[in-house]
Amino acid sequence: MQIDFTHKQSAHCENGVVSNLMRHNGFEVSEPMVFGIGSGLLFSYLPFLKVNYAPVFTYRVMPGLIFNRFAKRVGIKVKREKFKKTEDARKRLDANLANNNPVGLQVGVFQLPYFPEEYRFHFNAHNMVVYGKQGDTYLISDPVMEDVTTLTDRELEKVRFAKGAFAPKGHMYYPIAFPETLSLEKAIVKGIKHTCRDMTAPVPIVGVRAMRWVAKNIRKWPQKLGAKKANHYLGQIVRMQEEIGTGGGGFRYIYAAFLQEAGKVLKNEKLKDFSKEMTEIGDQWRDFALEASRVYKNRSVQTDAYNKVADQLLDLAKREEAFFQALRKAV
């Protein structure tokens, strides 16, 4: 069976799944809108957590949070199911497909066959939609891919039951109840306020304070860790900022697109200027990545080079702090 489902590529998998599922149910909501209302933007530094032998830097909120917040703010009900047995997970999926209901799945990337080998890491918070089954083959709409694809029964089971941090445990989700009309105005304001609060929060591991902390640490890395590890860490920052799914500039461009769209919905001219400013901030993040890449490309050990990168990050922190303080007052 095959459900009539429109696949549309998106920058980020979670927004994409939500946006595509919404469209299937008759509500046109763009990817940036989902991201903005779900307060997806963030900066966070978790030095005590290591991924690939480097600390965790993230430019977005925890997996799953975007959809949850989005659903709550626009008044959708989402059903989520997790499974202990692979058999149950498959049965429930098949039952939904037989019911003409495409579902979102959380999967691990490591064993995803259509991803290039080089991109397969143990990352368990990827999202996709299953929209049909033919024989033993599931029809897959993966939002980061240009086209739809397929997975066999066995392949899908493996990625649904990937292990490690954020193990999906067959996690399946789909919207079950919708409001009569979708009104975004209040949801947008809530989403923006939440992001402003997060980014200027008085804790060291999130928002602009986290950027300052990273900047401070970058200066210490070459002496403390040696050039090799310092470069590895710097590379990790750039990878988290620019990897597939960010839309460029550590989600800042997606957020700028959201502000532009939000300005039109709320008829708030000021948001247009905020969007422009956010685009420039995104550009500055790209410059930061470029500068950092020069350091690890040349494997330079000059402390000066690290200081320069750290200074750029401090500039960004200052700019984003002013930005979000002003944005909060504008909505």
Add this chain to the structure above:
Amino acid sequence: MKKGEVPQHKSILESANLREMCYAVDENGEYTTALSTGWDPKTIALENALKEIEERVETAKQRVLANEASPIVYYMELHKMDLGILASYVGLWKWRVKRHFKPSVFKRLSPGTLQKYADVFDITIEELVHIHP
């Protein structure tokens, strides 16, 4: 970023016939999307990370051949895993997996336990026990 400035550098994505989506502004300042084949700064970062993994695999292999570590360590690195990830895949406590890193302990593992590891790495017990230099 302007639409015309969306980078189209060579990257690993190309080989998989994949392009990623970026957000950028068009000539009227309106947001739109554009596909990118890759951007050098991140390609270099990814290549460096992969090189790092290769080095780790090679080091692990040498240690196994020198009888300083069990083959589990080698296969763990080969599959880009760390202790925590491997432990959750085999379904054992971390401290037990860590013990199995010792060649002396590894030698005494039961066929059942060996099979668990072999299944995780998608190989036979034979391949697990004997790694080739």
